[in-house]
Amino acid sequence: MIEVDLEEEKREIIRRYRKLLRHAKPILKSGDARIIKKAFYMSMEAHKDMRRKSGEPYIFHPLEVAQICVSEIGLGTTSIVSALLHDVVEDTEVELADIERGYGKKVASIIDGLTKIAGVFDQGSSQQAENFRKMLLTLSDDVRVILIKLADRLHNMRTLGSMPRDKQLKIANETIYLYAPLAHRLGLYAIKSELEDLYLRYTDGDAYRHIASKINATKDARNKFIRNFIKPIKDELNSQSFQYEIKGRPKSIHSIHNKMKKQNVPFEEVYDLFAVRIIVDTELENEKAACWQAYSIVTDYYQPNPDRLRDWISIPKSNGYESLHTTVMSGRGQWVEVQIRTRRMDEIAEKGYAAHWKYKESKNGDADKGLELWIGKVREILEQNDASAIEFVDDFRSNLFQEEVFAFTPKGDLVTMPNGSTALDFAFDIHTEVGAHCLGAKVNQKLVPLNYVLKNGDQVEILTSKKQKPNEDWLKYVVTSKAKSKIKDSLKEEKKQFVMEGKEVVKRKLKQLKINFTQEALLQLTDHFDVKTPTDLFYLIGKGKIDHSLIKKFNEKKEEEHKYRRVTDPKGMQSQIKKVREKDFDLLLIGEDMDVVDYKFAKCCNPIPGDDVFGFVTVNDGIKIHRTTCPNAAELLSNYGYRVVKAKWTSSQDNSFLAGLRIIGTDRMGLINDVSSIISGELKVNMRSITINTEGGIFEGEIQLYVSDTKHVDQLIGKLEVVPGVVSVTRDN
Template sequence: MELEVLDLESEKQEILRRYRRLLRVARPILRDGDAKLIKKAFNTANDAHRDMRRKSGEPYIFHPLAVAQIVVEEIGLGTTSIVSALLHDVVEDTDLELSDIERNFGAKVAKIIDGLTKISGVFQQGSSEQAENFRKMLLTLSDDVRVILIKLADRLHNMRTLDSMPRNKQLKIASETSYIYAPLAHRLGLYNIKTELEDLCLKYTEPEVYRDIARKIRQTKAARNKFIRDFIAPIQNALHEHGFDFTIKGRPKSIHSIWNKMKKQNIPFEKVYDLFAIRIILKTEPENEKAACWQAYSLVTDFYKPNTDRLRDWISMAKSNGYESLHTTVMSKPGQWVEVQIRTDRMDEIAEKGYAAHWKYKSGAVVNGKPVSGLDMWINQVREMLEQSDSSAIEFVDEFRNNLYNEELFVFTPKGDLRNLPAGSTALDFAFEIHSEIGAHCLGAKVNQKLVPLSYKLRNGDQVEILTSGKQKPNEDWLNFVVTTKAKTRIKNHLKEESKQIVNEGRALVIKKLKQNKIELTDVLTNEMRAFFDAKTPADLFHRFGKGSLAPADIRRFLEVKESKKSQKAPEVQDAKTFAKEIRKVHEEDMLLIGEDMDSIDYVFAKCCNPIPGDDVFGFVTVTEGIRIHRTNCPNAAELMSRYGYRVIKAKWTSQHELAFLAGLKIRGTDRVGLVNDVTRIISNELKVNMRSITVGTDDGVFEGSIMLFVHDTKHLEELIDKLKRVKGIETVTRFDSESEKEVKSA
């Protein structure tokens, strides 16, 4: 008992210590009365969460305190955000109501808390709770971007403390984070947070890969530090000689970006050369920034040869999230490529703090006489997108996500006004960007005075003039060549309106024809017609009549078949037991245990990733095929877990039987006589593995092969890969997924 009292006392002291640390970090930004308000919020949250604990066993108040700390220290927000972060879970998890928050802390804080509180209530069949919650949170983005920034801080702390969660929750939260929250942090210019979120996602979705790369980065640290010292020495001297006030930082690339490079280029860690970036940060007056950065670039290239294809100038034209920097990749003396980033301290603060720094440095375009940043313009686009979109939450989140990571291009109007659009945008995207009506009536465009079609893909620096016609209207083909959400939403809305009109015309035609036969259109009859004509929905049925693909004669045919069926006797139905026996799928060998209670349940393997025993897997409850088993690193895993987390269930392998599973291997190396013979000998003779197919090809002495073969489990496959790697001439052996299939479509 005494020990318990001591524990509670030490916990109380720890809570106070963390609260004081928060105040210490916030002190430079506090104004009169702010400390009192923060204290009030802390006391309210502490009382509300008094009897609550996190999964780790810690007092729950540690979480809001940590989120508030991230909000002020890593994002750079102020008192309103600190108060909101401390209170962000009270409405959802305790007895406090939103009205209590508004009464004690004002309407602004209440609005932010409302945006951060999940939606409760019944969801429609087929909807995604995660998507609905995300959409609700975005609705408040248009009023107050702090909702998203606090949500990102909340997600970052949850990812940092994910160890205490069960494996299936870890996968769900990590997938949701990589699918939506890391791209969102990127779009809001929070690069440090985006990088940490991506690394933490990898840590939980592919723990072995993460540990392996982290270990190799640690092992090469001393050599890397020496390389950085030698590399920057001449640059430092030259910058000093030219009177620059500067700092230089050398940092390794993130584990996630190294892993991406390894996957994309199919190379091992040892062959990733640009493992680190050098950042030169100059202290200079705002009016000299551009000249200073280019002068520093000139000094760097005096010592090291640049790769001209890798020069990125985001100083002349900042990214839409406000990021400004000059990037170049240069060749070092030992023959390694090194990325060098040159920016000023103002640019560095925007790169580190993202949107929060924009309130300090408003720059960019001028709208209604007020300066706005590219990010403000993007938030305006999100607001428009939310107001215009009546698509499902899942469609909306997909479209929104597609806009988060897109590279940008810059084009000009005929008057020389600058517009930025996502890379891949067409003349039609540009038309909708100017105005919805111009987009809807767009006939074609002139790019740099030359006539081009609607589908023309714009390039950086193009000057675009849109041609319109009152007779022109959107059609479904347009959706195939627009990339911006604004264009897609407007086209879909127009097509929906048109479709409604066609459905009404079709319904009227059916009612008229049935009336002639003295028959009334009822719901039962509509469903019978829908089944007869193989239409997915009643609307689809009437649409086909409205369009003319079904005619009045087809209604007569339906009525005749209906009459003839009436005169036939219905066949006898078998008893339920026999019926169940027929359709039940029986597994002779249970390979997987599924669900919380680890039962053996029928399942099928997903064709998009072909799991085999030993792979880290999860189960996904589909609408039509029961449970489908995926590898946790399946290309579709992040999307499934973030959109349909409630359908994801645990799955793990139990006793392994001598069954064979299909796997694919890609082999690459230098060609020589007898190489294929050596490969097939190892597969068939030494390891007694059956091959389903083998395709090989050589090009200028480079040998490439793809083999589909049957293995028992991952251990068996690893043994095979290891043996093949030892064959003379073979450089790489990698596993690949035999088929590509989007699971989500059948969800």
Template sequence: MQAVDIEEEKREIIQRYRRLLRLAKPLLKDGDAKLIKKAFNTSMEAHKEMRRKSGEPYIFHPLSVAQICVEEIGLGTTSIVAALLHDVVEDTDTSIADIEREFGPKIAKIIDGLTKISGVFEYGSSQQAENFRKMLLTLSEDVRVILVKLADRLHNMRTLGSMPRNKQLKIASETIYLYAPLAHRLGLYTIKSELEDLNLKFTEPDTYKSIANSISQTRASRNKYIRSFVRPIQSAIEKSGLTVEIKGRPKSIYSIYNKMRKQNIPFEEVYDLFAIRIIIDTEYENEKAACWQVYSIVTDYYQPNPDRLRDWISTSKANGYESLHTTVMSHHGNWVEVQIRSRRMDDIAEKGYAAHWKYKENKSNPQESGLEQWITRVRDMLEQNDSSAIEFVDDFRSNLFQEEVFAFTPKGDLRTLPHGATALDFAFDIHTQIGARCIGAKVNQKLVPLNHVLKNGDQVEILTSSKQKPNEGWLRLVVSSKAKSKIKDLLKEERKAAAEGKEIVLRKLKQMKLTLSSEILDQLVAYFGAKTPLEFFFEVGKGKIDSKDIKRFKDFKEGNVQKNGHKIQDARAFEKQITEVKGKDHDLLLIGEDMDVIDYKFSKCCNPIPGDEVFGFVTVNEGIKIHRTSCPNAPELLSNHGYRVVKAKWASQQAIAFLTGLKITGTDRMGMINDITKVISDELKVNMRSITIDTDNGIFQGGIKLYIQDTKHLDTLIRKLEEISDVYSVSRYDDLEQLD
């Protein structure tokens, strides 16, 4: 019985191998068939004793992956060979050197890339995040590594039913987190949709079955609806002389599930269960005109929704996708999406990257596509990135798996940026030095700050200043990987110059028989008007402060006498003396054991102001956040995450305005608001941002947002308000968002 099974399996293996060769035949050149046969025999030998979890021979898997590469992605011989061999190095004693000797360096490079990325990616696992980064590194050499990996992932998902439940969840989660978006970005829409559907099938099987059954039950009525919708426009298009194929494309189960979930509606209320696709057979030169001609015919018969027109033929998506989408009202009162594209566009939409290159080689279509620009961006990102693997994966997903924003330079050049990009992102996209000196921008002729978020079609003019330089806070103002990496590089350069400057200062002080104590450093910073020690050292490192200047500092320190005739004794007196000449600087918050000036954010849960007892908390994604010690979240943060808590204290109390809130209650009477605003605005000269008053049964409750300087200023204000007749209580309001 076992012998019969083995013979049957052998026949099935040969049958699958021959099917692969038949599919690949149109792509094969001289000698390719022999190379594929050699790879098949190598894989057969390597996996001869191995079986999959389903019990079938392991060779079925590489054969299926190779078939997906040919049939569903449109790849050629190199990818077929790589697919057949992709598990050989990992599963046997065969080395990459052996593969290179037998199949050449190109195949070996792809196998090496595929071998590095085996295993399951669990979010938070640095090892698998590192593997994913290694996989993307192959983009700079051969994108086929990722295409073969996607084919491998698709077959694994198709056969996931034989895996234990915990493995199903891990592999399905990894697929939806990274591989489905990656397929989407490479233009493989069909594969992306199937990966999403299979993820749903294994993570939420009941929901998947329910939607699949509902689609099946409505198929007959849907087909009838499609036929009646298509009939009039097909006739009109044919009369115009264009040759087209029109088909109804059902929406994927996953996209229907997403719509049901987001809109909180049942299946019966999802009207756009399908899209009509019109594919035009026309020459490359006539594609755009033909698409708009068909659009005109469709909208002659059906009323379009002007807000739902998507023109991706004038400017294609970053993954190379080109199509004209419109949504029209059918005669039955339902909205129907219509996609209009040429045969070439459809081929690229179905097979993505591989089809894009086929048309680039064969057609007079020399311009660089959005897909090539995207791959260039990936390469830049990989070359510039030095963050941890997990940070890299997060950055990669947020920058490269989302929709783009199209903006223009003053001369009309188009720039493509990630969704959410700011004026500062735009500046760095033009040139690093323009980004480094950016002080703001004009968007559509209006002045905007660095953090202004751009919209599609904005025309942006960057404003620069030679005095501007980046700081750590800029990293929070940008979303593009290019801008982030360039800012980090500039900050590194600044720190390097600061380190060199510190060496110079140490040498000079040694010559002057002085030691660089914290007191001396404070005096140097004050004397040269720097905001921080880092800035002082940077100025020295860059040569803006030379050794003669430091010598003059010593003369000033030793020879300067205050008005009362006493020499300056300490750093505080020295700073006071310098301040009389130079004026006070802005408020600083000193953080950490060394009390450095580090970038931070104020937490919104307690809104600290100068004078509050505070501590710093190192967050995962937002740097250091400053909390009051009386913050409602302080006990949990301090007790459970003590290792992430850092010291923080105010360096000075100066007249900077901080937004805070007050809650005020009392008995309502005529003139109450006037009395309150008089104390705030007239008596104490406090700038109010907003005031809200609610009255119920003669009792009022008010919320006031205002700008104060520090806790003493706030205490004075509260005391003055409490003195107003009929005011019961005034208290500080921590959660400012509740006052909105």
């Protein structure tokens, strides 16, 4: 057991507390330091016997969360107090009423929003999704709940190394699924990038370390390149008496990794590895002119790519982000992204929503207006609370975590919509009644159908008729939550009748089959008929779209597969995990006790021995094994973390597994023969299929083959990469 130096710990706690006060000093008003001190001592007392997984005293965590709130987000005293106390109600004997008595309603309200929901959840719901919905419900009152939660998540990700592997995967995937997009949407780009990098570090450590080492290895050459690139720009800015700062830094590891995957290229071939940022100091009324003047200087020396100009100064993003982005060709034939903004814009870009409070008294209210619009859209989704928590999270992500399209009304008013919005979305955005009676639209004076997808700059006139009313097909034409919820409301009364009829049919059928009408039976039925919710099932049966006689067939299948039971609690999961199958060999050890259990490989990612994997308890198909880099991992681990189990490879003996390889290269005579002779002859690997497409002297091939483990795959890739003409060999998911 490690001995703890308690005196040194106390000194370190005081050091961190004093550091927090030093950073907060510029924003403290009279009496604030006393309130922060009171909160600090209350938190220290409440957490005095608690330690984190790393062995550190628990008080380190609230202190660091408060530090992030001050230094990295720019929040004030209320947030510092709330951050220091954010876990006391959840983890200790302190109650919300105690917080309200000591620190007021505002702090109590924020902490209530941050406190996880206790108690039992309905089967099939996700605790993480429920927590996320509760946290967002407070957004209409105080956005600081979200900001403190992001600070909390950032510190948890920074200290994730001390957690067990399965917890690392769960927390990292929740982060990429919910919190990184949320940070992006609130304009907290530095925090968003760090969360994404930390996600990659814990889910695909090899890729993270590879890119990090490459960035480090090219640091000197990159710095030299940036110095040479910015020299003529600096000289010109100096001659025109600009007050400015120029920074050059590499893109985040996660964004580089995404580019490598998307473009299927190695690190060396990602052309925009870094960005140069020019920050101009100027008066508010001169900001726009100064930025365009700096842009003019940059493009005097370097040729810009006209397709890569982004003007977020004339029309800021809805999260308040303002900047000019351009990509220019350097003298060495390399594309470089240049971002041009003022000091005010840079602070808002780094600290997002919090920086608006500092500038909200300014004359330029457009950014605040855009952010208020976004919060208004969040409220709309929150008001539509008849969906399950998981549906809610999916709806929230799809509506708020995407880029926007800008369109205009006939009078020239600007309307900001999510990318992919249609003319029907536009109609509902104007007014519910306009949407409900929408016949079609005129876009740029031309008639278009309801499902016309808007483009930037479209001028839209909505055509209506009192005879028109929403129908179910309309739900396929819209992407915004407002339009969806209003259409659903219109259809609700009609649907309610069908639902009641369908429910009675299901009750009657289950009674005939001697099956109790329970939530579990309904969830198994919804899974069998491939519908989202029991209400959808009742509706489809009531309307006659699903033949109710098929319920009998479901029961026959259920009896056949009775060994796969839905697992909804830890005890049930353990009994599921400990079902041992008779096998002549060990492949995977699963669960806390590392037992040999029945499992199947997920077809979405085709894991093979040696891959980093996890087990997922499905509804009707036992335990399925996924790679941690599976495209579906983030959603499974975020929404259904309680159904995830550990999985670890043991000896695989002589078993073969199907893997796919993608080969790209330049076409030549005899190439396919060389490739197949290495696979079948030299390495004695059995191929299931090989498909080669050639066009314009370039070939692209897909090979399905049987291998024993990841080492076998790596060996095969290494051999194929040296074949003349082969440019790259990668493994498919």
